[in-house]
Amino acid sequence: QVQLQESGPGLVKPSQTLSLTCTVSGGSISSGSYYWSWIRQPAGKGLEWIGRIYTSGSTNYNPSLKSRVTISVDTSKNQFSLKLSSVTAADTAVYYCAREEVIPNYYQYGMDVWGQGTTVTVSS
């Protein structure tokens, strides 16, 4: 049973870079055909997709965040990471990582495994 766990600072100062890691357990991040995504949710609001990375390392980002986001993978640690630069209070949210099995350019099976989420507050 694959499980995901987010980790990282819970408090980030404005203008700094938010850095989070998602650790995959119960399976290899580099096996199969999966996209690994980051999604966030401000308190009391809806879900916003941030970006994703494929098993091969290719990435896609939310166009509204693309200039500030970098997602990378470390297969040796079975982890993938999120960096969001130049943060403001609007970036305060619960950040989730999630997995989705895909047939590239043909079908997606939905985000079936999620981490429990980690709260990040942007404040001085």
Added chain:
Amino acid sequence: EIVLTQSPGTLSLSPGERATLSCRASQSVSSSYLAWYQQKPGQTPRLLIYGASSRATGIPDRFSGSGSGTDFTLTISRLEPEDFAVYYCQQYGSSSYTFGQGTKLEIK
């Protein structure tokens, strides 16, 4: 960017009733890339439906999805007390995902 609009914003029903939730896209969405999620307060989103109509593993058959193009529907045939939650539709297109704003299903 494809915008998903869910309606109604809030749906008040009683256990045992049928719930119909709508998700309308600003442009055509491939059914292969349309999913529905359930989220309860303080919990992680849970995948219900993928490919517009396929139930995820372990999802009861009272949940069903349908639709194509720009109009998609999630139906819960007979509401159980544990079904009262917020529901989100999600689409993938042009290398990006978007979520609807959610429908809150509350007990009447």
